[in-house]
Amino acid sequence: MVKEKDTLETLAVKNESTGQKVANGILGFFMNVLMLVFSLSCIFPLVWMFYSSLKKKREFNADIIGLPKVPTLDNYIRIMINPDYRIGYSMWNSTRTTILSVLLIIICAFIVGYILARCSFKLNRPLYIMFLMGMLIPVHSLMVPIYIIFSNAHLLNKWYTLLLPYLCFNLPVSLFLVEGYVKGIPTALEEAAAIDGCSFSKSMFSIILPICRPILITVAIINVFGCWNEFSFALILNSQAYQTVPLALKNFTGQFTSDYPKMMAAMLITMAPVVVFYFAFSKQIIKGMVAGAVKG
């Protein structure tokens, strides 16, 4: 019975193979078009922002979508010579803060995520729930309490001030990604290592860490942009001595005036380092995300 059915199905597949090919072709075409439209819609803003930043304010306001008639680098020049922007210094602050924050996030997310996924102890679930609750804090309406707490702890206006909120408010999301991922890894490896006398710490860092590379790279990517673009904490907790790039950018909006093309030029300068980094390394990043995975 069973055998007969199998053969029949195989036959059916064989008979349909030409039809199947056509169907596959149509389906493939459709899927490719869909993905292309999606990808283009994602990249369009960058293109639009770029050519708009080459327009003058008047030209932009008259026509938002069109290409610039007389492209000009005026906006970029005006930003670069603007003393308030302090571009080099802001970039340095942002870079330092972002790199250190992301490193801290990865380390903490991996350790905590792994322990919560694998170890059973009394406080496991309470801790898990506590971190989960961290995702629900409405940061924007809590600015004043946060400021007051930081002020009382004398943590304002230090080069490391922003590391703390960036680490802690990004930790929950990162931690859950890691925890979810670790749960999907079979325990056989660690069991084998334990039998071989491998210590907990050693198996965590030398066995699990490499396996977790894809998710850790994902965590890093998500957080690099989050930290780089963060605005509220940077505004409230630091004075301008430690201003980050998004704050410097805000110097380009006046009380009653907004020069959109200039703002876009400023935004592009702001984004440039991370975007260049992202596109330059996207191949490696994606390889890392996909290739390091455990099979089966």
Added chain:
Amino acid sequence: MKQKIVSVLLSAAMAATLLAGCGSTAATTSEAPAAAEEPAAEEAAPAEEEAPAEEEAAPAAEEEAPAEDASAASSELAYKGEISMMHFSTSEEAEGNGGSDAMRTTIASWDANHPDITLNQEVLANDDYKTQIATYASADELPDVFLLQGMNTISWVNQGLVLDLTDYITGSPYADKYNMDYLVPFTVNDKYYAFPALTGGTCTVVIYDSALWKEAGFDEFPKTWKEVEEAKKYFDEQGIDTLAFGNSGQWQLNSCFVSCLGYQYTGTDWFSNIIAGNGDAAFTDDAFVAALTETQRLFHDTGIFNSDFNAINNEEAREYYIAGDAAAFIGGNWDADYIKANLDEEKYKNTKFAVLPQAEDATKYEKFQNIGLGYGLAINPKVADDPDKLAACIDLVQTLTGPEFADYVGENYALGGFTKADFDLSAFDQYVQDFYNFSYVDNKGCEIYDSYVDSSVWSVLNTEMQEMVNGDKKPADVAADTQKAYEDYLAGK
């Protein structure tokens, strides 16, 4: 052009100062000219008892002194150290905005004249400034010198966040030149709490293309809304809007429309009573509700405004005027500055100013335009612990609102501030002269609503009015909700 170069140089100089300030307090020191006087020192402050006696020099000569000398003359201050200051005159803001430009220029020159004092400035864009200053105020960590918003005055004074500056204002060497009307928003129980800063400009002005309106049959802008509605027919045929307005920020309809139109209905006493909170006036009064009703009618029923007024802001709306898509635009002095810089020659010549037309059922019509200074320079009370520092701060704020500032905005922009300045108006072109006369000479000035009372009240009114002009909320309901917020505020006061 010359002025552009000067401001570039000055900002470059300021950058240098800032950088130096970051590195260390030891900036280049030149021997400060001796025997200058500290203006505020003379008259009042108990602080002065401890101040060194060298501040005896006569202020009389000083008062006449032109701007260049004024700052140089007051450079001898006993205080050595840091002063923290926060304001929102960013370099972007200073481009084309006379008040901000003059503020930055004056700060830079004061800073340069006081090498022993490190001025730590925190300069933020206006909306960030408001967030940040509220945070500092709540933690009781305000900077030494900051800009106080008129509508926050009462509550901040009650919280003890602002130093009483009455004696320093009445006793200022520039006191006889002060325009005392501008102090009203910063007055609590007859005491003054801030030096009105930046420039006083109108918040509601109709900017129109006289050539277009002539074609429509009006030699000048219509005196009544009825005529405007008639003119609409002509402009409809031309395919352009009669009036351009932008309210996506929600404050525009209040500051640049109702705060002026309201006076046509309520007269001047009503708002004085609202400010006083004496119970003699309420937002639910018939006159105010009638003003709201008329506003709703004008925006929602007549179609004289651009249909997307609630979805765009004033910056975009004024582009409609500049591009010739609207025959007129309603906005504030900042819009007039921008339009001035962006019109082509032909349109620039034809552009004129007018007050809001008369509403048919308005009983107290006058040629109202609301004008004032929304922000004042205030000082943190903690500064008073150190008399020398206080003297330095007073000197700073007096300079920033004094003749040096006033002359600069007068000569370069034909604008007026707290201190009156003499300058030659005829040196400016017709547009600037017209606008000067519109703002300071021809019309009846009235108060800007949201320079007073409390932000919590205006937040409710602004938000609900946006629904109202969409036709989704009744004027009476808006008035009732605003009145409730107002009563909450009075109860908390």
Added chain:
Amino acid sequence: MLNSIRPKGRVIFGYLVIPVVLFIFTVFVPLVAALFYSFFDWKVGPNKIFNGFDNYVKLINDRTFWASFEHNIFLVLFCIIGQVGIAFILVMIISSKLVKLKGIHRTFGFFPSTISAVCIGFIWTMIYDQRRGILNFILLHMGKINSMKDGPIWLNDPSKVMTLVSIPLVWQYIGYYMVILLSAVASIDTEVLESAELDGASGFDRARYIVLPLIKNTLIVCVTLCVAGNMKAFDNIYVMTAGGPGYSSMVMALYGYKTSFETGYLGYGSCISVAIFVLSLIVIGGSQALLRSAMTDKYDKIEAKLQKKRDKEMREAAKAKYGKGGLR
């Protein structure tokens, strides 16, 4: 959990103590402070007056707040379907052999979530603009409207504005969830998928019977992130409409922010923050419970459904065969 890899208590403590202490200090101390402040009548400034539960009574009767809560719920539902749903579909499409340029799709797809919210809000405001915007431009060329001026004023329509401000959020975060899901899908052996594809398993079947069960945990995490993120949504809406027109697109976090900073009522603002936290907790707890039960019982449920269907068919067949009496 395993005994063989269970470390000593103090090892766990050693690893966890620093992250946990930092976390509590930065995240929970301010929240507790907000809880404390929520019992005060506190306007901007150092002085506060204790007023017991007045703020909470006010909150319960605050129609604007509850309308904002409804908007948040709308946002959550819209974004779970939009963000996670579409991301999952796109991930399935990307992992098909028929799709070319995978690298580009992955790289570009994530791009919008790298842009700051201010930029995103700004870009979409331009898209929705009545007279110069892209949306009306398209409508004009499709002949739906006669001129741009006749076009809809998108963001001024109270009935549509929530949907319109949600779309940018969906668009922005599809890539974000795509990346998360991709890394999970990557852990599935590609040969399994490809052979299934060769065997003629439809994309739908592959998604449902192979991928879905294997990335269940990640999917739950995604939905949780989505709920948490949208319960405190703020930036995009702040930039696009600031809650307007009127309160039509007001969300809780924006309302809390406006209350604290625009009106200056910090006590009440703190009270709103606490409420957002508690309400989010309830919503997220509910969604978790729902998800877990839905996910674990899926096969049983499908099996049960199929069984039912088979039974029914059998009965019907029997009915046809034996007449009314059936098999009895």
